[in-house]
Amino acid sequence: MDSHISKVKALYKGHSASETSNKESENGICQECGNLNGFGDDWSTWCTPCNSKHFIDEFPSWASGNNNVDELIRKTQINTSHYESTFEWIPYEQFTDIKFISKGGFGQVFKATWSNGPILYWDREKKRWFRWPRVPVALKVLFNSQNISSDFLSEITSHLKLYRSSNTCSEIVRCHGISQNPESKEYIMVLEYCARGDLGKYLAENFDDLTWSKCLDHLLDIARGLNTIHSEGLMHRDIHSGNLLIDVSYAAIGDLGLCRPANSSVSKKDVYGVMPYMAPELLRGKPFTQASDIYSFGIIMWELSSGHRPFPNIPHNFNLALKICDGFRPEIVEGTPECYKELMQKCWHENPIKRPNIANIVREIEKWLNDILEGDDVWSKADSSRNTIKKLPKIKIHSEAVYKSRLLPTVNNELFVKRSIVTHEVIIKRSRESCNELSCNHSQASCDEFRISNNNY
Known part of the structure; x- marks a missing residue:
């Protein structure tokens, strides 16, 4: 089973070891706080307390223009437990090569290249996030989302915890973050791109x-x-x-x-x-x-x-x-x-x-x-x-x-009951016709009762 990690390795295996040598921590120990990391693999390790602080330090550097959206992103970042569950505000200008894919009931989907790319780890020497650049993504533009509801955002919040609960949940399409079309002001969900479509x-x-x-x-x-x-x-x-x-x-x-x-x-x-x-x-x-x-x-x-x-x-x-x-x-x-x-x-x-x-x-x-x-x-x-x-x-x-x-x-349940009654009436009519044709010796009432009790409608 492939995971996001294996996809990253396939896409970026050309990077040298020196480019990944400045991870925030090594051997499972965070070099910033000295505690054990919550997550680690060949490509990244993750100390949630330290990285939460890095996210918080960057809060003043971005804003979506919507307090509810900002709150959703901030809460998610503070609780991020590994790099595959990072979630962020992504400026629209970071997307290039935008191409239409399809249109659904509540939005339309485009393929794009995310120039900065997703976070992998915190680079201690450069004091910034190390990212994998130029990653293909899917942009789901949400219709009429200029005034996105808090109820809708709450639904997204409940599903984001799926990424926190599983380090490499490749069977769930990853959501990298939220963006916004600067012209239409419609919000955009930035999703993992799957090459072969639906x-x-x-x-x-x-x-x-x-x-x-x-x-x-x-x-x-x-x-x-x-x-x-x-x-x-x-x-x-x-x-x-x-x-x-x-x-x-x-x-x-x-x-x-x-x-x-x-x-x-x-x-x-x-x-x-x-x-x-x-x-x-x-x-x-x-x-x-x-x-x-x-x-x-x-x-x-x-x-x-x-x-x-x-x-x-x-x-x-x-x-x-x-x-x-x-x-x-x-x-x-x-x-x-x-x-x-x-x-x-x-x-x-x-x-x-x-x-x-x-x-x-x-x-x-x-x-x-x-x-x-x-x-x-x-x-x-x-x-x-x-x-x-x-x-x-x-x-x-x-x-x-x-x-x-x-x-x-x-x-409507009442309509369904009425429809069932009509169906019973048709059955009764047919049963009466059958009784007449066969010269049935039973009473009509008993025959009707038998037909209804033996038809599960």
Whole structure:
């Protein structure tokens, strides 16, 4: 599994040893305070008390223009425990070679080169941060964020602790900091750049070359990332293939806490996301839980098995929401291994309580990958079936199939009950017709009662 450290080594392996000899500390001991470092590896060591002081000393040298943004950055910097969790205000003029990538429901994404680059360690001799220069980054420009809400920033704050909890969490897209477009005044999240784009784009371009082993590698990365999120008591709330990113050799989860309007507080009743990935309880207006993320993960499993986005040829409207609440799911692809199918169906089970937790999912996928290494022919046979699937014609995407996060309609419980009553009435009518045709000897009341009690609506 690659990490940000290995990527740094790959990008900057040309630097000489002398350039990295002035680290703030050596051999696990901070040379400024004499205490043990909280973190260390071949490329950096980190003393949180000393580096917190360095950050504090630099507070007067920058300002975002928004007190809430400044407070978010300062609090994060004071608690930084290793270089991969650094978070800072990044002046817009440090970005060059800016190129448009895509547009989503709440922002648009650009690729850029960050001229200064991220912090690696404190250089004691030069009394400044040593950085890796000219790093490629993704810039997520947040629509209508000129008056960014404190509620939105609080959501970002809760997710930033993920980087503090894991030294090399490569399955979560790193957030380097915040910037601002000087013309539009819209705020920008500066994110790790993943070279192969989002999962939907990646599958469209590479599905024909993917084996089950490679798909399971990506699925395991996503599961591990989600496990990191859930182990911190957090939820993603908007897992779909547009928020899962592929770098050269691994997959990572992105857009944590960013899938909602940046300029307003959001009602707990509002549901934002991509409808085909949203759990039925959410579409009924129920609270979000970690089990809701598991449902979305199940849909991602289907996407990796089919090479298609879910429900591409129908409108993503209120009728689809009703059908999902009724149990409508993507059709399982022929040749999918039975163990994979069973786990996928458990993940998208209508009852959240019956969905597996992410830690067990991680263990199951690890077992499958081990089975492949040991030559289990279940997966080699599945690869043969997969070759047949690859020859099928591509599905045309409906003009009303929306794969961007947005405010979704919810199924009113009262409406759902009324719809169920109408369904019962249709069943009763049909049962009466059947009784008449068969000259049934039972009373009409008992026949109606039997039909209703034996139809689970």
